[in-house]
Amino acid sequence: MTLQARASTGSNPIRLLQFLPVFKVGGTERHVTSLSLALDRSRFDLHFGCMRREGEFLADVQARRIPVTEYRIHRLYGAHTLREQVKFARYLRRNRIEIVHSYNFHANCFAVPAARLARTPVIVASIRDTGALLTPHQRRAHRVACRLANVVLVNADAVRLWLIGQGYDPARIVVIRNGIDLARFGRPRTGAGVRQELGVSADAPLIAMLARINRLKGVEYFLEAAASVAAGFPDARFLVVGDAETMKGDAIVQHSDYLRELEGHLCRLGLQGRVVFTGFRLDIPELLSEVTASVLPSLSEGLSNAVLESMAAAVPVVATQVGGLPEAIEDGVTGLLVPPRDSAALAKAIARILEDRELAARLGQAGHRRVAERFSLPNMVSETEQFYSTLLGQTRRGTAHGVALDSERTRARGRLRRRVKSGAASLLYQTGGDRMFAVLAGVHRAPLVLGYHRVVENYEPHARVSIPAMLVSRRTFEAQLDWIGRRYRFISFDELLRLLASGEPCDRPVAAVSFDDGYADVYENAFPLLVRKGIPAAVFVVTDLTGTSHLQMYDKLYLLLARARSTSRFTSDGLIRQLTEHGIRLAARAPVFDDPFTAMRVLLETLPHAELARVVEALEARVQLEAADLEPLRPLSWDQVSEMHRAGLAIGSHTKRHVLLTNEAPGVTVDEIAGSRRDLERGLGAPVRYFAYPDGRFNSAVVSAVADAGYQLAVTACGHRESGYPLLTVPRRLLWEHATVDAALRFSPATLSCYVNGVFDWTRRCALDHRGTEPHGGSACA
Template sequence: MRAPGAIVADTRSPASLSAGSPARAGRRADPIRLFQFTAFLAIGGTERQVLNVTGGLDPSGFAVQLGCFGHHRDQVAVESVGVPVTLYPVDSLYGLRTLRQVLRLSADLKRQRIDILHAYNFYANVFAVPAARLARVPVVLAAIRDTGGQLTPRQRRTNKLACRLADRVVVNAEAIKAGLIAEGYRPDRIVVLHNGIVCHPLKTAEERRAVRHALGVPADAPLVGVVARISRAKGLEYFVQAARAVLDRTPDARFLLVGDTNIDRPYREDLQRLSCRLGLNDRLMFTGFRTDIPDLLSALTVSVLPSLEEGLSNALLESMAAAVPVVATNVGGNPEVVVDGVTGLLVPPKHPAALAQAIGRVLDAPVLAQSMGRAGRRRVLDHFTNERMIRKMQRLYEELLEQARAGRPRPNR
């Protein structure tokens, strides 16, 4: 017996799993069989989008399955959508064991008569896209959801080769599309689908005070926070340095760093040592992984994203949805989310002084902060809802499968 909301890690073949919910009256009798593949299921932006798609697609029209290399058991907050997860455990993209898992995935896709394979990001693209082509899956999609700064030149070339096997490469920001075109990807094979998030009702003043009380933060103290996984690409050291400068001018300010890492623990330790050296021990709280992000965001005065590179940040969208003004670096897809001076402020990356100045500008102007918060929430409701994203994704799936079934040839790569 499993607890409600738990992820099911299932190593059985997808052929032995349910094909999905029966079609409702007026819908196709045979739902589209969609297999989504991501490297790991954990608390992260890509993983959340995968689960949003899984749970949001019309169950009468889609039978969805998930595949991955594994998931972090200590991150039990990943919400379940009632779909079993099939594991294909590998510890490298190379070697005989990996080849066996590729062949196993290919056999599973063929046996289950999967209509669409959608892989997400480098490791999943390289592993799952060739398997889908080998299985003659009608529609094969790759995804690239960041600007690729963490990839080596060899990995970028390998990713490009895998993406050439796909019918489309789905990206979540125009900035990513522009970068891929510069690398030689075909513009007509790239589809931009911005992230969508679930917009929760705004918290009451009493609820916000309760969150602050639980954190040990005074009700009237400025609270500045970052919500992000602890990764060097997030530029968190610049936030810590900026926090010191903000505290010098706003002595009652408090700071949160919400998130953690299963990969780069030395970086987290470096950040904690930097915080100590700067005298922020009792003012900067490292919360670790949290599952109550909407609650925490509601308690913030300013939400900060100091990334060095970014695709389209869920943290920015969630902050704006919570009517919190944002300060973010002018990188990747951030300018596609933040309207500078309207919903928040954009600053150069690797510039703690500019970061501190922008935070201070918001803290010093409560009326401006409220205006930015309201404008940010409206922008999310107008352009970045989960429902909007699901509609676009579903339309893409249906149109590509219709083309495949009509026998239209795949264009030359």
């Protein structure tokens, strides 16, 4: 089954309801409106629910003729609220809503229980901040309501980690970051009218703070910084763009006490005539076109749309190092970060931008590129559409929390294993034991060769439908590279070959980066980051899949086995019986097939490729795969491979079909190894010198075939070396999302240090006999 074949089949649109308290101007409201207007209307039948049918964004929704229903309440409990929730549940049942997605405290506490009452198939609760404005009682109520949802969707890793600390289930939290419509900021604009309206001269520096006015935004620190900046730049003018309204029950109230405090503070600082409170504005792109610097001094934050919009407009940003802001701003590269509640540091950072125009321009352009790469509206919409489709498909199949079907006991073992690993790594890292281990094991002198498979925007949604150990999020990938880059010099595979061939020692530790299997997300997510950081790499592609819509055999097996496992009529004995009827003889016992990943591994390790194709055929007669599951697994196109090659990345072979070479007849092995090299050289018009063994599997006969085919360097996935061909058995360390995390699933430098220094090698011994020439089963090299 190909992607196109499955995607082209018709289906009814998914009935989706978004629930907001109100449509007033704000980061969440703009996000939901932008998302809803950009969703594919052929795939989604959209509805809205709200507590107050008013606000600046309501007109945009109504213009698209999207139904909006109001459920006006005065508080989140009581008889009237219960009646409104029953009314809402009836609407969901009557309109056969399949997904309810609500946003933040008030909407989640109202809509999630009602959707559960209506037996809505999928319920998503979004949390977009760290709850600093909530009381302890409200936080408890919010946690109880969110337990009724299938998934808690957040917009930043910082929010995810805070929720885990609050007792939320990490397995139910998914991160999809905000997306900005770059087209709003890409058109030539003149903000002269804005300056004229605000009484600001054409050449005066204009520093703006874009935020809803409340105590958590730190407006007083902005005013204090403004007073310091004004002393050195008398012409500078300052804007506070946003209103002071908030939702309380069904009422929209003003933070009037805080506003009066700010007015008094402004007078004491002598800033009259220098600071303008503009109120809310809809002309943000025009305003930003005239802004010299954008400032956000928040004390608590999720992932600010105001910061992303400023970066999209190429305006240099100064922000506090809180919440999800460091996920958007790399200090000194895409903006400047300062500690919260530090007006002196804030003023110093603003002054740097005003003094150094080259720095300001560099930060602005880098910020724009960061938004285009990571926070664009199309990316966010595509991820969210895939998230909705996948979650609904899993729920229909009775696997609302993913295809892996992990039991609570399995998850508990995983948590215990992470705690032990994290504790040991932390102790060794702090005492230098990890580096001593590397010296004793002799790995400190060897080049560090890293291996990856897929680089995705967010780990959690992909891990629900793909093999988790092949995934790394772009954020974790960058964190791993940054840590390694501070301790190693990144080298190309050409330099790696020269270094290993010469046997000469390095002046400092070196590292090389590689990617196996040729997934398109390597081009989409890893390639731009590598180019930006100037890191060379090698990409090993499967030539028969390149430029097609076909899946890797192991991906297809995993998805089909998981889908078969999720059906009510599944039994392991029944599956084995069906495969036997297709003439497939299995050595595995029935319990193996209770777990899709274990079953996939056993099949790969014991059957040749032709037999695996017959297993897939038998499974496809039993279950079908959906386009939403297949699309993220698409391979690279030849154009993408050629572009990466022109940019300096090495392109190597990973065979023609990703066959496990030790399972195949000699003639098949030679064709896979030599044929893939011919195909690559024909497609690239350049010699191909590098090879990666699929699944790290090789023996003497396979290595000899690689040598005969003319490859000069080949990489494995374990520490075994072939004495006659050391350059054709170069070991790698394979990294993925959870390879370098602590017990709370946060990136851990200690764990990564232990990993690259070989501390954990004793826990993952390779069981394969690489010396034999006969096919050999057993555990994979990893």
